[in-house]
Amino acid sequence: MNAPVSTPISAPALTKNQSLVFDVLDRSDAPMSAYTILDRLRDHGFRAPLQVYRALDKLLEFGMVHRLESLNAFVACAHPESECCGKGHGHGHGTVAFAICESCGHVSEFHDHEVDHRLSDWAKTKNFKPAKTTIEIRGLCGACAA
Amino acid sequence: MNAPVSTPISAPALTKNQSLVFDVLDRSDAPMSAYTILDRLRDHGFRAPLQVYRALDKLLEFGMVHRLESLNAFVACAHPESECCGKGHGHGHGTVAFAICESCGHVSEFHDHEVDHRLSDWAKTKNFKPAKTTIEIRGLCGACAA
DNA sequence: ATCAATTGCGTTATGCTATAACGTGTGTCA
DNA sequence: TGACACACGTTATAGCATAACGCAATTGAT
Structure with missing residues (x-):
């Protein structure tokens, strides 16, 4: 009973743990560390x-x-869900850059x-x-x- | 006896600990973590x-x-010593980018x-x-x- | 001169981030 | 049905970074 289960909207069917982690990130308006995510999911058996x-590795x-390297934290991809960062197949067609506000924590992806x-x-x-580029x-x- | 001591070549006179740390980094041909630096300097009283x-904070x-964010490691600035990254005064005039080889560990700064x-x-x-940009x-x- | 402020230093303890190594259960498919 | 791949759970450990304390030395204003 550990195999991927079809989910309503996402691309590759996610397992239960993967969905839980993604949902937490997706609902957050700031990056989260792995340990913060863990705490949010204690009630779900983590x-x-x-x-x-x-x-996270799978996601x-x-x-x-x-992954935001300068923060050791993670964010859900901001692109709606189409042609994001090179989804399934391989290299992707572009590098994503992030602007991180050190005051409110908000992150803009562009x-x-x-x-x-x-x-x-x-x-x-x-x-x-190049294998992976961080900006x-x-x-x-x-x-x-202001 | 803890004040900065004039050093042969460097810009702002470094303290003993700062010189030791810088020298270790400068002699290394790959980035080093803080703990690796620590181990190299045990013989010098660290x-x-x-x-x-x-x-490191001062340097x-x-x-x-x-600092290489994606590695949690540090490198000596590659620019000879002139007009590097905005030395003493303030903001500096440019962002530096790094190409990091995942096989040999060599880092190119450009x-x-x-x-x-x-x-x-x-x-x-x-x-x-922007306050600080990482590439x-x-x-x-x-x-x-090859 | 002297006192306050600043800076560097050393030490101990702690916290946060990430992975190793082990074993279990389940679905796939030749 | 047996080999394989994969997700999972658990315990332990490794690796990176800072808090909080107090002391020593330098600076500089009075």
């Missing part, structure tokens, strides 16, 4: 960090969740082809093969800077 | 993580060291004005005030990909 990390693989292009140009000339801007959002 | 973290502030420009344009239109490309360097 007892250990690995339960969270294993679900990251599916492109449904992003994409810029030109930035992508410049970075992969650099890689080409250096013969570097994170920390600062103050419009509301908090 | 006993606790805080001794390393406090030195980061001076712009002599960078800078791209156009990328900078695109990102700060985005920030302007969103009224976001890290993980993959395989030319030598390792």
